[in-house]
Amino acid sequence: MIKKSPISKLILENRTFYVKRDDLIDPYLAGNKYRKLYTLLQTPSDKLNKIISYGGTQSNAMLAIAAMCAEKNWEFIYYTKGISQTQKNEKCGNFFIAKKLGMLHVEVDNEFYKDFIASLRVNLDNKTFIVDQGGAVEEARVGLEVLAEEIRAYDSHIKSLATPSGTGTTALFLALSLPEYKVYTTSCVGDITYLKQQMSALYTIPDNLVFLEPEKKYHFAKPYPEFLHVQKKLLEAGIEFDLLYAPGMWKCLLEQTDEEIMYIHSGGVTGNESMLERYKKKGITSFC
Known part of the structure; x- marks a missing residue:
């Protein structure tokens, strides 16, 4: 059965964002993995x-x-x-x-x-x-095309999307499926060069895919106080995101963009409990 996700409005640092709530599809089988x-x-x-x-x-x-x-x-x-x-x-x-x-x-x-x-x-x-x-498989493209049709069906002036990247599969196929949209992404595992190599192994990278470079090198899954700070802002705005990918993407969006953007929620919030334990062990015991 095909499951569609709703879209929520989110106000962050006096900016309006929209969030495609793929996290609500299923407790475990949700987000870009669905x-x-x-x-x-x-x-x-x-x-x-x-x-x-x-x-x-x-x-x-x-x-x-x-x-x-x-x-x-x-x-x-x-x-x-x-x-x-x-x-x-x-x-x-x-x-x-x-x-x-x-x-x-x-x-x-x-x-x-x-x-x-x-x-x-x-x-x-x-x-x-x-x-x-x-x-990261070619078969993933079909599911991203379904997501693209849901986004198109949403009557909106928004023409910019955002999704963080591990292998880059979601961002790549979303950009290919929605050439009329700008799709922002950032590398959460390795640097931008590595991310582009991963994507290029699947398909030619389209011109509408925009890579945002973090201000400093972040190691994947390592606790950072500034990520917890971003997470606090997102929670206060009313939506929980994953602690592995989302904070880095949101940080780049807040620092490097100014238009209204639809963020594709990647799900993965079930991992936050164990990730917060890692923060505590590193002495980062509260939201900054």
């Missing part, structure tokens, strides 16, 4: 029996795939590099919930991880599907 997995969600359950993916233990894609597989009754195997005992013992956050949903977690020695991931497609049977890290 869009990226759209094709698989429309796939009849008997066509597949196993999904394989890989990445980090805070991944929103990991949780979304786990939720999808639980719904479809598909086996889900997720590979990561070695993780700490602390991570294994967590009782909240994406990794904990994904395991409760039935995900089989397999650790691979760091030394062999890259080669192991490269070998996953060898001798695959026709009932097994691999979702690359972050959902």
